Amino acid sequence: MDKEENICDIVIVGAGICGLSTALALHRKGIKSVVLERAETIKAKGAGIIVHSNGWRALDQLGIASNLRKTAILVQSGQYITINSGVRKNLAIGKGELRCLKRADVIRSLAESLPPQTLRFNSQVCSVELNPFTSHPIIQLQDGTRLNPKVVIGCDGVKSLISNDTFGQNYTKYLSTSVVRGFTNYEYSHGFGNKFVVMSDGKAQLGRMPVTHNLVYWFVTRKCTIPPSSQSSTRDHYDSPAEIKESTLRTMKGFPKEVVEMISKSVLSSLHLTDIIKYRAPWSLLGIGTRFRRGTVTVAGDAMHAMGPFLAQGGSAALEDAVVLARCLAPKLYEYYYCSSSSSPSPHPHLIRSNTKMVEEAFDEYLKERKKRVFKLCMESYLVGLMVDTPSSLLKFLAGIAMALLFPDPFAHSSYDCGRL
Numbered sequence: 001m002d003k004e005e006n007i008c009d010i011v012i013v014g015a016g017i018c019g020l021s022t023a024l025a026l027h028r029k030g031i032k033s034v035v036l037e038r039a040e041t042i043k044a045k046g047a048g049i050i051v052h053s054n055g056w057r058a059l060d061q062l063g064i065a066s067n068l069r070k071t072a073i074l075v076q077s078g079q080y081i082t083i084n085s086g087v088r089k090n091l092a093i094g095k096g097e098l099r100c101l102k103r104a105d106v107i108r109s110l111a112e113s114l115p116p117q118t119l120r121f122n123s124q125v126c127s128v129e130l131n132p133f134t135s136h137p138i139i140q141l142q143d144g145t146r147l148n149p150k151v152v153i154g155c156d157g158v159k160s161l162i163s164n165d166t167f168g169q170n171y172t173k174y175l176s177t178s179v180v181r182g183f184t185n186y187e188y189s190h191g192f193g194n195k196f197v198v199m200s201d202g203k204a205q206l207g208r209m210p211v212t213h214n215l216v217y218w219f220v221t222r223k224c225t226i227p228p229s230s231q232s233s234t235r236d237h238y239d240s241p242a243e244i245k246e247s248t249l250r251t252m253k254g255f256p257k258e259v260v261e262m263i264s265k266s267v268l269s270s271l272h273l274t275d276i277i278k279y280r281a282p283w284s285l286l287g288i289g290t291r292f293r294r295g296t297v298t299v300a301g302d303a304m305h306a307m308g309p310f311l312a313q314g315g316s317a318a319l320e321d322a323v324v325l326a327r328c329l330a331p332k333l334y335e336y337y338y339c340s341s342s343s344s345p346s347p348h349p350h351l352i353r354s355n356t357k358m359v360e361e362a363f364d365e366y367l368k369e370r371k372k373r374v375f376k377l378c379m380e381s382y383l384v385g386l387m388v389d390t391p392s393s394l395l396k397f398l399a400g401i402a403m404a405l406l407f408p409d410p411f412a413h414s415s416y417d418c419g420r421l
């Protein structure tokens, strides 16, 4: 039977990096929110996450950077190896702070910094609509519960229900590249130093980045194993970890012995295959019909701007979203609070008195700032992706020219500063 509940004025959908960091950013500003997550617990699929300086700045603002720094060494150089010719070249890694974190550490650190009762698991959102009379959102959960928050922030990832249903922004682009990611833990030091290494045999690429002196994060990119005809499916394809390892080892034939050994000794539970990678075409972010706000409903993270893994920036962009969103929203809520309250203000104004307009203004400000930033990231990722993903030599060449013209410094994106919380 349907039941109605009023859990909180601000509801965030999705407890991935974006949802958790948005809740934390709001909490740091003294604003209460609730995060609805469909899973039974928090999950951190994909082993490691590479974080450049811009991501560290956002983590600093969220107050969790210093603990996370202790878990990962600084990566200081890069090398590109062409397997067939044996040629080794320096690989630019940009200036600034580059580390690879365990995704589980990031997720745990964010979740543990939230006040109790913020996370609500087993809460799958089925629809978000606007009440035609009050313009406030109505959330329908799969278990029949109806929620009436004042504000909804969709951080529900690349298959975002909120982007699709509320804004009609479907993800229609797919890469023909699939990625396997995993960790290998060495009892004694792995001996790879603090170098990021990429190797290619022309068909597959292996990337290897140290997390600590014992733990290595690696990824293998290769052509999709799912036929293009079934790519209209919204399903990600996950084989069992043992199958993933087997098929990755087959791909690695001809790679150096140390690579084959690294993959055969990998931590089985860390292996993850993403066979269908969806992304948003950069121009669709700026299109005339594109909107990422309806009333007091907006989106952040992959729900707004999934960009493919080529720059390793999706997670950091989600952290930046969180900082900017909370920075834009907080003053409006305080302004309203101060204007509408005659008594002395509470440091934790968790009730927004239904001032829709102010929230709408805050979201517009947030979207204006973020669209500019993520358009550039999505465009650069798109061009790099084109150079890697397309079979057409002409397109590869044109993408290379566009990259040189538009992004003469290919790492400028990592010096971005999302500003103070």
Ligand SMILES: Cc1cc2nc3c(=O)[nH]c(=O)nc-3n(C[C@H](O)[C@H](O)[C@H](O)COP(=O)(O)OP(=O)(O)OC[C@H]3O[C@@H](n4cnc5c(N)ncnc54)[C@H](O)[C@@H]3O)c2cc1C
Residues within 6 Å of the ligand: 013, 014, 015, 016, 017, 018, 019, 036, 037, 038, 039, 043, 046, 048, 049, 050, 051, 123, 124, 125, 126, 155, 156, 157, 158, 160, 161, 179, 274, 277, 300, 301, 302, 303, 306, 308, 309, 312, 313, 314, 315, 316, 317, 318
């Ligand atoms: C192969 C690969 C490698 C990558 N490497 C990097 C990297 O090195 N560095 C980097 O910065 N980025 C990287 N990224 C990108 C990064 O992983 C994503 O951008 C980031 O995880 C997005 O976080 P999110 O919170 O927006 O979405 P998600 O992590 O997808 O979280 C969405 C959450 O919402 C929940 N949810 C979904 N629908 C509902 C619903 N209806 N109701 C309730 N809950 C719901 C889901 O269960 C999930 O917990 C990579 C991506 C890929 C594919």
